[in-house]
Amino acid sequence: MSGPAGGSGTAARRSRGGRGPLARLYGASPWHLVALLGCFGLTAYAVSRLREDPALLRIALWFVGAAVVWDLVVGPLLALVDRGLRPLRGSPGRLPVINHVRVPALTSALLLLVWAPVILQRSEPVFRTKAGLDLDDYLGRWLVITAVLFVASALVYAVRRARRGPRTGEPGRPPAASSS
């Protein structure tokens, strides 16, 4: 996420309080500029060492692609899915189901995100020649873990509801981390 810096805001306020005209023009203290020039200097040096390597373009592509896909695709997608879970927020006085779906779903999605190459068997041919093993089980393993997460979360929900009894009024708590 590239965003405006709180640090620069603070620094800007300070600079209005008596720094020189240069600091005011720049928008922050000189140290701010020094830190960033250090960052860009080192980056520029690293890029310059790779400038004749044909890998540079691909690396840059994956570099920018990772940030763009996360910020503009995965992030909004997650928000959209979560919006779809709105009806599960329940009504006042009833124990909401929503976090008992969110927690196992998000944890399962995270496991898929991290282990996608083996779960989806993308790397099966390479792994077979390198290690002499296959990856046949991994999709099943992930599905079982996902099922366990949802069942555990449902059990926690059932226990919480039973404990609360028929009386209403007390709003629910989020599920404990133990459900993941």
Next chain:
Amino acid sequence: MTQPDTTPGLRGRVAHLLEHGPGGPADPHSWRSPLRGPWLTSVLAVALLIGLPVLIVTGLLSYAAYDPALGGSNDQTPGAGLLASWIRFDWFTSPSWLYRVTQGTHVLLGIALIPLVLAKLWSVAPKLFAWPPVRSPAQALERLSLLLLVGSILFLLLTGVMNVQYDYAWGFSFYTGHFYAAWVFIAAFASHVALKLPTMLRTLRSRSFREELRTSTADTVPEPLDPYGLVSPAPEPATVSRRGALAWAGGSSLTLLALSIGQSIDPLRPTALLSPRGQSYGDGPNDFQVNTTFREIGIDPVQTGPSWRLRLVGPGDRSVVLSREDLLGMRQVTEELPIACVEGWSTSQRWTGVRLRDLAALVGGDGADSVFVESLQQAGAFSTMSLTGKQIRADKTLLALRVNGADLSLDHGFPARMVIPAAPGVRNTKWVEALTFGRPS
């Protein structure tokens, strides 16, 4: 914004856009989570401030562990210049589990930090779309550095996670990509910490962590509106507490760790359910993790038969040729040593063979400053490897002939392979056919 544009004409519309923004995510009111705020962001920052430097240090150590100063395939990023020259030193030979621990930590911690990094990015998401995009030169430069920070960390996590799963879709060398992106990350991370550390410390003092852990969802209210634009001006009622959100981030981090740690600890291996290195090969003496099968690399079993010979060449061009029987006739040493891969998995086995320094002595290479190890394998980036003088003379450096009381299997390097204490797995060359000892400098 929701108000209709009443100003006619292009100029009016531009003026309106500049003042009110394009709407959508640029409108702070479109961000509804009541949890976002500087305090939550700072708590996540503390976890990363502890974890990420460990990743940087273990990563740089892994670079040094290849002894890149020896050149050849030891140096996977030639031309790195000043990024690398200062990390070059003769890599350690003890304790023998050193690389197993540093690289196991690098990979396991990297995986475990993923949910914390993603949670941190979620917590500052509104700032990516903040309007106006640029308010001062200072802010423009800082946004650019944040693009480097976010791009590099996602790139490093992605290439790391794919590499340990043998998915090489990027089409460039993992070493090149991960090494150079790491330097961009180090640069951007250092400047980000320098600029934001005071803000983080101040923000952490604004709320009590313990108090926050006692606050239920019902009592969870947004943080006070902040100058950074993280707190939503139009929050929805909380459906989860800060305690719940942090518990998920921490809990999923521990879940990832629990499901991966078995790849580095032999008795726990079956618990690494989603790691490709959680699989067992069986119970036999040669049933442990293989990283290059003899079929993959094109080793003909005939080459490893009775006709196989090891060629030793000394610094003074003295040379000796030994059969496997000759080697078995020499003094045999047994050592418990790990194979620890750059991919983070490791396994410890009992190796039996000849000390490398005993072989060096046969050709006057006792004082050599390096040895060039050649394999029968013709293909692959690591068919040759060099070792330092320190590694030649280490007690535990073996040319192994047997493992766990049995002859090496073909996949584990029969008739003979190197096993070097504390070094990355790929340096333990298999199917060795020649050792050339270099002249002391």
